[in-house]
Structures are given as C-alpha cells and as structure tokens.
Amino acid sequence: MVKKWFATNNMTITFILLGGIIFLFIIVPLLKMIVASDPKILLDTALDSEVINSIGLTLYAALIATVIGFLLGVPLAYLLARFDFPGKNLVEGLIDVPIVVPHIAAGIALLFVFGRSSLAGKAFNLIGIDFFDSIAGIVIAMLFVSIPFMIDSAKEGFKKVDVRLEKVSRTLGASPWQAFFKISIPLAWRSIVAGGVMMWARGISEFAAVIILAYHPMVASTLIYERFETYGLDYARPAAVLLILVCLISFIVLRLLLYRGQKT
Amino acid sequence: MIQVKNLYVDLGDFQLQDINLTVDEGEYFIVLGPTGAGKTVLLESIAGLYPVKSGQIWLRGKEVTSLEPEKRNISIVYQDHVLFPHLSAAENILFGLKIHRRPKQELVKVLDWLSDLLGIAHIMDRSPDTLSGGERQKVALARALSTKPEVLLLDEPLSALDPETREGVQKELRQLHNQLKVTTIHVTHDFEEAIALGDHIAVLGEGCIKQVGTPEQIFHQPNSEFVAHFAMARNIFTGEVVERDDGSTVFRTEDTELEVVTDLRGKLHASVRPEDILISPEPLRSTARNSFCGTITHIADRGSTLYLTVNLPPDFICLVTRRSCEEMRLTKGQKVYITFKASAVHIF
Numbered sequence: 001m002v003k004k005w006f007a008t009n010n011m012t013i014t015f016i017l018l019g020g021i022i023f024l025f026i027i028v029p030l031l032k033m034i035v036a037s038d039p040k041i042l043l044d045t046a047l048d049s050e051v052i053n054s055i056g057l058t059l060y061a062a063l064i065a066t067v068i069g070f071l072l073g074v075p076l077a078y079l080l081a082r083f084d085f086p087g088k089n090l091v092e093g094l095i096d097v098p099i100v101v102p103h104i105a106a107g108i109a110l111l112f113v114f115g116r117s118s119l120a121g122k123a124f125n126l127i128g129i130d131f132f133d134s135i136a137g138i139v140i141a142m143l144f145v146s147i148p149f150m151i152d153s154a155k156e157g158f159k160k161v162d163v164r165l166e167k168v169s170r171t172l173g174a175s176p177w178q179a180f181f182k183i184s185i186p187l188a189w190r191s192i193v194a195g196g197v198m199m200w201a202r203g204i205s206e207f208a209a210v211i212i213l214a215y216h217p218m219v220a221s222t223l224i225y226e227r228f229e230t231y232g233l234d235y236a237r238p239a240a241v242l243l244i245l246v247c248l249i250s251f252i253v254l255r256l257l258l259y260r261g262q263k264t
Numbered sequence: 265m266i267q268v269k270n271l272y273v274d275l276g277d278f279q280l281q282d283i284n285l286t287v288d289e290g291e292y293f294i295v296l297g298p299t300g301a302g303k304t305v306l307l308e309s310i311a312g313l314y315p316v317k318s319g320q321i322w323l324r325g326k327e328v329t330s331l332e333p334e335k336r337n338i339s340i341v342y343q344d345h346v347l348f349p350h351l352s353a354a355e356n357i358l359f360g361l362k363i364h365r366r367p368k369q370e371l372v373k374v375l376d377w378l379s380d381l382l383g384i385a386h387i388m389d390r391s392p393d394t395l396s397g398g399e400r401q402k403v404a405l406a407r408a409l410s411t412k413p414e415v416l417l418l419d420e421p422l423s424a425l426d427p428e429t430r431e432g433v434q435k436e437l438r439q440l441h442n443q444l445k446v447t448t449i450h451v452t453h454d455f456e457e458a459i460a461l462g463d464h465i466a467v468l469g470e471g472c473i474k475q476v477g478t479p480e481q482i483f484h485q486p487n488s489e490f491v492a493h494f495a496m497a498r499n500i501f502t503g504e505v506v507e508r509d510d511g512s513t514v515f516r517t518e519d520t521e522l523e524v525v526t527d528l529r530g531k532l533h534a535s536v537r538p539e540d541i542l543i544s545p546e547p548l549r550s551t552a553r554n555s556f557c558g559t560i561t562h563i564a565d566r567g568s569t570l571y572l573t574v575n576l577p578p579d580f581i582c583l584v585t586r587r588s589c590e591e592m593r594l595t596k597g598q599k600v601y602i603t604f605k606a607s608a609v610h611i612f
Contacts, residue, residue, distance in 0.1 A: 164346045167313045170333040171340050172360030172411055182363075186350050 030244060037241045045238035054223040055246055061135055061219065062203030065142035069150040069199050074192060077154035078184065082163065096148045103145055107212025110144055114213070137213035142203035149198035157191025158184060190258065197254050204247060265289045266310070266415050266447060271319035273309050275302055278471050280309075283319065285466055285473065287415075290445040292438075294462030296452060296482075296494065301468050303451035304343075307417045310449065311338045323414060339408035343420040345400040347392035353403045354388040360411040378406040381440070398429045409446070418450040422457055434460060434612070455494050459483065459533055460612045467491045499536045499580050505529050505611060512553075515609060519577045523553035523606040533612050538571060538583035540608040544601050545592065553606040556580075560598050563589075574602050 045051050080092060098106060114131040115121050121131060131137040165187070166179045174182065185192070207221035215222060220243045228236035271283035280302045287293040297303050308314035310321060312333035320329045328336050347356050357378055358371050366374075379385040382402040387395060395403065401421065408416055421437065422430045438461055441448055451468075452458055458465050459479040467474040467482065467490070475487045483500055486492035503517035505528055514521045515534045522534060542548065547555060558580065562573035570589050572582045580602055584594070594600065 162346060164342055165348060167308070167311075167333070168340060168342070168346055168407075169348075169359065169363075170313065171311050171336070171338060171413075172407070173334045173337075173363045174359075175332075175334055178363055182359075183348060 033237065033241050034245065037238060041238050042241060045242055048239075051220075051223065051239050051242060054218045054220045055243060057135070057138070057217055058204050058220040058243075059246070059250075061138040062142050062146075062200050062206075064135075064139045065146060065203045066150070066196050066200045068139070068143055069147045070192070070196060073147055073150040073195075074154050077151045077192075078158050078180070080151070081155045081158035095151050098145050099148050103206065103208035104212065106144055107141055107209035110141060110209065111212055114140060131213055133214050133216050135214075135217065138210050138217075138219055141209040141213045142206050145206050145209050146199040146202035149202055150192075150195040153195025153198060154188060154192045157188030157195075160191070161187045193258055197251065197258065201247070201251060265322075265324060266449075267320075267322040268310065269320040269322065271306075271309065271321070272317040273302070273305055273314065274317050275305055278302070279317075280306060280468075280471050282472050285476070287447055287449060287464075289447055291447055292441050292461055292463045293447075293449045294452060294458040294465045295449060295468050296455065296458040296462075296465050297468030299453050301453075302471065303453075303468060304419050306468070307340060307419050307449065307451060310415070311340050311417055312336050313340075337411065337413050338415045338417060339411060339413035340417040341401075341404045341408045341419065341421055344424050345392075345397075345404040347395075347400055347403055347407070349392055351392075352388065353384065353390050353392065353395065353399075356392065356403055357388075357406045357410050359407060364411070374410055378409060381409075381443075382406050382436075397425050398433060401425065401433060405440075409444070414447065416446045416448045418448060420452055421450065422452070423454065431612070437461060455483075455498060456500070456533070456535055456610070456612050459500060467494060499538065499541075501534045501578060502531075503534060504531050515611065517578065520556065522609050524609045524611055525607045526611040528611050535610045535612070536580070536604055536608055537610075538581045540604050541580060541582040542603040543572065543574070543582055543584060543592070543594070544603065545598075547601050548603045550603060551605070552603045554609070555601055555603045557599060557601050560594060560596055560600060563594075563596055574600060576602075 076095075080088065111132075112118065113120055114124070114137070116125070116130070116132055124131065124136075129136050131140060161184050165183050169179045169183050170176070205221070207219075207225065210219055211222055211225075218226065220239070224236050224239045224243065227239060266285075266287045268283055268285040271280065273280040273283075283306065285293070285295075295303055295306065305314050309316050312328070312331060316329060320327055322328065323336065323338070347353075348359065351359065354375060357375060361371050361374060375388070379388060382405060384399065384402045384406065387399055387403070392400060392403070401424075405421075418437075422434055425433055434457065437450075450461060459482075462479055464476060465479055465482045466476045469490045475482060475491045477485075480502070482491065482494075486494075501515070501517045501522075503515050505513060505515050505524065505526060507529075508514055513524055513526060515524045515532070517534075522536075524534065542552070547557075556576050558574040558576040560572050561575045561579070564571040564573075568586050570584050570586060572584060572589075572594065574580045574582055582602060
C-alpha cells in the first residue's frame, strides 16, 4: 500500500518536528564522530592489530553467543508460543530480566555462578572451559544480556504460525520433529533471524557484564574504554568510530538480506 | 469403516460426551450442528489432533484412540483450507508423499492424477496467497487425498466460499466421492448442504449426538426439539426438476409442482425460506409464479414473529410478523393463499 508520505496538518507537522529532534539526537553524535575523524588516523587505527583483534574478537564472541542462544532459545520460544502452563507469565517475565537489570550487576551474578570457585565453574573446568578472563567468559556475559531478544522474537514468530498448519502436516504423515522443521521453522524463520541479529548486536555492544568476567582478552568496548581512561578522548575516538562503522555496515547488510524479497 | 465409541472430549467451556458414530466404508457421512457445537474438535479428535478424555476410536477394526495422527492415515481439510503458505500448490499437494519419501515417479503420477481430477493443473506453480477461495479449497482437497487416506475429514468445506462457487463445489464434492468412494466425514451447520450430500446425517448439539439417520429420517422424523429446530423454519421437499411442455421449469413433488429457476435437472431437493412466502386471504395478482391455496393447520408463536403451517398439501412453513397476523386475523383452520417467486425456490 502506498501512503502519501507527507500530509500537512498541525498534528503531522508537530510530530515531524518532535520526531526530528529525537532522530537528530540519535544520528548527530554518530555522524559527527565519523565525519570529524581524520581519515589518516582512522586508517592507522584500522591497521592497528590490537584494534583489529579486539573488534574481531567482539564479533566472534557475539556470534558464538548467538549460536548458543539459537540452539537453546528457539526450543524455549516454541514451548512458550504453543503451550499454556501455570506460571507461564512468570517464566516470560523472568526471561526479560536480563534486559532490565544493570549489566554490571548481571556480570557479578554470572561471576558468582561461573567463577573458578563455584560449582558450575569447577564442573566446566573439568572439560577445559574457564570463564574467568577468557573468550568463554565473554560469550556467557553476552549470552546472558542478549538472549531475551532471541527468545522473544522467535516466540512471536512461532505464535504467528497457525497451529493447524502443524496439525495438517501431522495428518499427512509428519512426525512432531518433521512438522517443526518443515513447517514451524521455515514460517518463523524471519522472526528467528531478526532475533538473532538483535542478539548479535546486543552482544557486540555489551561492556559492563563482559569486563566483570573477562577484562582480558579485550573486546572492542573494553579497548575503547581503556584507551579513553589511559590516553583520553582523541586516542579512544578512532577505535570507537571504527567499531561503529563495522557494526553499521554489518547490520545494514543483514537487514538487506533479511528483508530482501519481502516486498511482494 | 470408522467407529467412534462413547467418546468424551473436554473443550474447557463444555464437553462432547457419549459420542457414538459408525461410518461405513465408502460412506459420505455428515455431522450437522450449530456453530460452536464442537464439530471441528470432534474431527480433530478423530484425526488424533485433539486429546480424548475417554472413549474409543476404531478404524477398520483396529483401535486407534491413542495412535499418533501421522500413523492413522486420516486426512483433514479445514474450513479456511490452511495451505502451507511457504510452499507452492504442487508442493502443498506433495507434502505428505515427500514426508513418506515416495519415489519421484510416484510423486509425478499422483500430482498428475490429482490435478486432472480437480482441474487444477494450471495453478500448480502458484503460491497459496495468489489463489482464489475455490482454488485453495481444491489444493487443500488434493493435499488431503494425496496420501490415499482411509478417512477424509471435511470441516465446513463450503462455508468459506461465496454462494456461486459453493453450489459448484458441492456438486464436485459429491461427484468426487462417487468416483473415489473415500469414507468421508463432513461437518456443517448448513441443513441443505447436509441433505444434499449426506448418505447419513448425525445431528450434533448441546455436546452430544441428537439423532443419526438418513436425510429423509432427519427432516421427516426429527426425534427432538433440537433436531426439529434445524428442519423446521425450512420448507424442504424431495422431488424432480422437469421441463413442462410450455417451456417452464418446475420442481415436481408427490403433491404439487413449483415453478423454479435452475439449470439443474433430475432428482433433487427444493427449499423455500419461510420469510419469502406471502400470505393473503384472496389470490394475489403479482409477478410471483407460485401461488397456492391451503389451510392453516398450526401457528407457532415466536414472540414478535409467528410460524404458520399451511397445508396444501404438502405443509409449508411461513413466517409472518405478529402485527400482520393480527391485522389479517389469521386463525387456525382458515383458508389462505401462499405466494412466492420462482426464484425464491432454491434447488439443491
């Protein structure tokens, strides 16, 4: 449906002005930082192996967290979309808690559970996984703060799949697994991927929970923070710009892939 | 053959209880009931898609009550067709065979057979959301038939279609059944549909089966108020559509001839809605082609409206408002004329 993109009346004009303010508030700091950067310094930063490694690590750890979130979050999302059980509201509320708690507190809670002296920490140590100052620590910090995006988005996706589609497939001979993989997953796929993209993005941007568990190896946010603390704004900014650019380009590409072919 | 024995299904707000049905091999069986009577749930229970509290379902001499739906070989067509939106028409139809990993030649054969049978070869590559209601229905039917089911369940298959399409599809359903002889259970709230299609009819209401019988038994000998309510307020006749020498088309029953407008011929049913019949003390001069003299034998009070039974014979039920009844001083035993247009007679 094509809507007239501009309609002149008092309300629309007021809303355009108000909306414009908040839009500028979002876009100006980002643009100004990118535009004000000296391309030469930016290039130097981009070639700085410390920066490259930390950005690479950030993207990688967030991706691992997203994959784990996909494997563990999608089944839960399906259960929540399909079944009613006592205490379901409570479960749904708790799943969203990581979004609302201060992430520094989340990091401390995670350290408490997965630290070297904890039971879970010791158990994982037996199979060679240590969460303190390690990529594994970064991954679980990212996983914790970003998993609600995956679960919520996948859940909404599954809810939109008519349960009778699964029922019809069962009468045609599909097992519950086949019905899930051939009907539910393909039809909810867009929502699941959108949740995955959000989750990945949230993971990349996590700082507080990550540094509690793993200051080293440094994710991009930690590196930028350290440079800011040690050397000041001018030194921190190019790395920040680079991180923003990498994120922006990734998300634009992902969005294009996600919404490609949707306009029919 | 499929048998439902003492089935009890909990729907939350109410229950289906003591459901007993026997549908013979190759039969076209109708479950007739008002909206919200639990007809869809009954079908889903038979297919294994809805949990049964107690009772049994037997399929060809084997109990299947707790068997998974994928092992029953019972297909279902929902009212709104529920096609897989991410698959083309052909992929929808072949879904079951692909799940069963049937060889490619068989897939091609079955697809050809079904698209010929239902006349849908030209829409095979289309996506469900580009199909019309009638086309979607045929694809859903083809999908249900593709696995050669022992029982075909149809959930209000005609009610999502517009009236013109409906008549054609109804005829096609009958022909399809005559051709394939798949044991079919069709649920509907439409009495005429039930009469036109069913070998046997079960009337479902208030959570249980009220009556089972042939269409004639259901509308001539209703065993309860509930069943009578379905048959009443409708004038349904069995007879034959023939052409008279003067070129007009009439529906001939044992007792009378009604002028009708239809392209159908042969042994059929006719119905006239009670609200389409005019009542007058004298013959009316009008364009309406049907006018008969009869006697009022019964008056049923329904508050602001009254149902008059006028015997010609046969009996015609006519709807009048209380005011016109009082103004015209209509009473039992009085002679009146009933008048209705040829186009008010529905042939099915």
